[in-house]
Amino acid sequence: MASGSQSQQFPASTSATNGKTAVVAQGDWTKNLVQLAKNAELKKHALTLQLHTAHILSAHASLDQKEREIQDVKEQKNKLDSERLRLLKCLAEVNVDRDKMDLKEVQINSECEELRTRIQRITDGEYALAKREVDKLRGELGYSPMQSLQSLIEEKAQLYLQERLQESAKKRGAEDATLASGSAAPAKRPRGRPKGSKNKKGADASPTA
Numbered sequence: 001m002a003s004g005s006q007s008q009q010f011p012a013s014t015s016a017t018n019g020k021t022a023v024v025a026q027g028d029w030t031k032n033l034v035q036l037a038k039n040a041e042l043k044k045h046a047l048t049l050q051l052h053t054a055h056i057l058s059a060h061a062s063l064d065q066k067e068r069e070i071q072d073v074k075e076q077k078n079k080l081d082s083e084r085l086r087l088l089k090c091l092a093e094v095n096v097d098r099d100k101m102d103l104k105e106v107q108i109n110s111e112c113e114e115l116r117t118r119i120q121r122i123t124d125g126e127y128a129l130a131k132r133e134v135d136k137l138r139g140e141l142g143y144s145p146m147q148s149l150q151s152l153i154e155e156k157a158q159l160y161l162q163e164r165l166q167e168s169a170k171k172r173g174a175e176d177a178t179l180a181s182g183s184a185a186p187a188k189r190p191r192g193r194p195k196g197s198k199n200k201k202g203a204d205a206s207p208t209a
Contacts (some may be wrong), residue, residue: 123149127149131146131149134146
């Protein structure tokens with residue numbers, strides 16, 4: 001034990017030179033110096049490693065947050081895609097209905113054109129010939145000429161317009177009456193005797209002392 005403890009110490013010898021004493025180191029001091037240098041280097045690299053580790057952990061936390069954000073964005077995107085598909089389906093149905101209305105409009109316009117042509121043909125042909133004969137005979141009999149076709153059409157249109165206005169006025173009046181009756185409906189009174197009336201009647205009937 002004594003020899004082992006002495007190996008960790010730095011024995012020194014003294015020599016006299018010019019009247020002065022010099023101390024000379026002996027033993028494994030160079031090995032200890034290298035060990036100290038390595039420990040210092042280890043601490044340096046350990047601090048650097050800790051710094052890089054902190055950066056990596058922070059980057060991982062940011063990455064996890066970004067991945068959660070990406071998941072949220074994907075969910076919102078899926079919802080928007082579903083809504084877009086629904087709207088596109090509705091738009092396709094609207095386009096189909098509009099195409100049907102276009103075809104119906106073309107058909108009705110064609111029918112109107114055929115009716116105008118028919119009216120014009122009858123007016124210029126058979127009607128004009130018959131009216132001339134009727135006006136001629138009425139003139140010979142002393143009657144006034146018949147009403148012109150244009151005035152008759154205008155009179156019919158005026159009557160039709162008045163009927164439509166009357167129907168609209170009646171409908172509007174019925175709606176106003178319904179709204180008025182609904183807003184002015186009286187509140188229903190509760191059935192039965194008012195609360196406390198029986199006790200009050202009994203109190204009034206009791207004799208006074």
